[in-house]
Amino acid sequence: MRKLDRAPAIRPANWVQVAQSAVPDAAAFQQKAQAFEALPLTDPTRRAGFTAYAPEVLPKRNGRPFFNPLWGQYKEPIAKISHDQCAYCECSLNSKRVQQVEHFKPKSLFPLSAYDWDNYLLACGGCNGPKSDKWPQNGDYLRPDDPAFDPSQHLTFDANGDVVGMTPTASQTIADFELKRKLLNDDRKLFINAIQEQLDLIVEFHALSAQRGEVLARELLHRVNDPRKTPYSTALTQFVAVSISTRLPGVPLRT
Numbered sequence: 001m002r003k004l005d006r007a008p009a010i011r012p013a014n015w016v017q018v019a020q021s022a023v024p025d026a027a028a029f030q031q032k033a034q035a036f037e038a039l040p041l042t043d044p045t046r047r048a049g050f051t052a053y054a055p056e057v058l059p060k061r062n063g064r065p066f067f068n069p070l071w072g073q074y075k076e077p078i079a080k081i082s083h084d085q086c087a088y089c090e091c092s093l094n095s096k097r098v099q100q101v102e103h104f105k106p107k108s109l110f111p112l113s114a115y116d117w118d119n120y121l122l123a124c125g126g127c128n129g130p131k132s133d134k135w136p137q138n139g140d141y142l143r144p145d146d147p148a149f150d151p152s153q154h155l156t157f158d159a160n161g162d163v164v165g166m167t168p169t170a171s172q173t174i175a176d177f178e179l180k181r182k183l184l185n186d187d188r189k190l191f192i193n194a195i196q197e198q199l200d201l202i203v204e205f206h207a208l209s210a211q212r213g214e215v216l217a218r219e220l221l222h223r224v225n226d227p228r229k230t231p232y233s234t235a236l237t238q239f240v241a242v243s244i245s246t247r248l249p250g251v252p253l254r255t
């Protein structure tokens with residue numbers, strides 16, 4: 001999970017009108033949503049979700065209340081935040097069909113954020129599916145677009161592609177987004193193995209020419225730290241930084 005900048009996701013000029021058009025009566029929706037969010041997160045009524053609490057202020061499909069998924073029409077700007085990667089696991093999402101607009105705060109518990117442009121992030125089904133409407137009873141999840149977020153303070157990746165949480169918030173995030181799922185770990189390991197081969201060559205180069213080896217090592221670190229050039233860049237950057245510091249001590253580690 002990288003730290004993300006929301007700035008590229010420019011909010012559509014007509015977003016307020018779009019959001020208001022999602023419900024039959026925007027004022028009634030707002031009023032009920034505010035009352036609902038005043039309930040504690042531990043309250044069973046809150047946990048049962050907004051569609052059960054106030055179905056009358058939501059549109060109906062086949063007689064059932066639902067949140068009109070208008071956000072799905074805005075994948076393109078939202079995808080720019082995370083470079084067409086999942087904002088959580090950093091896998092590549094190379095088709096709009098596999099790109100999902102995820103509500104960081106689930107709409108079932110935070111209806112006021114259902115049409116909050118700043119609540120949207122791009123996610124894969126592997127992360128968005130298990131997270132679904134989950135929200136911790138205490139605290140929150142790691143939020144990649146939080147300006148104060150620093151992945152190195154929360155997440156440690158190993159050479160096998162696995163991830164460990166260093167804080168309670170990180171551990172809860174890993175559990176609820178299933179960030180240790182086997183296929184994801186296997187995919188991260190494939191990329192780490194490919195980088196490992198490049199590092200082995202760089203170490204050989206370094207033995208022949210320390211200057212050239214340093215340049216190549218810094219270039220590799222720079223490249224893996226760029227999410228436009230590789231998926232899983234947080235894991236790869238950690239792996240390369242640790243490898244350089246142990247195998248080529250003295251090479252500066254600036255990314």
Ligand SMILES: [Zn+2]
Nearest residue numbers: 086089124127
């Ligand atoms: Zn994901």
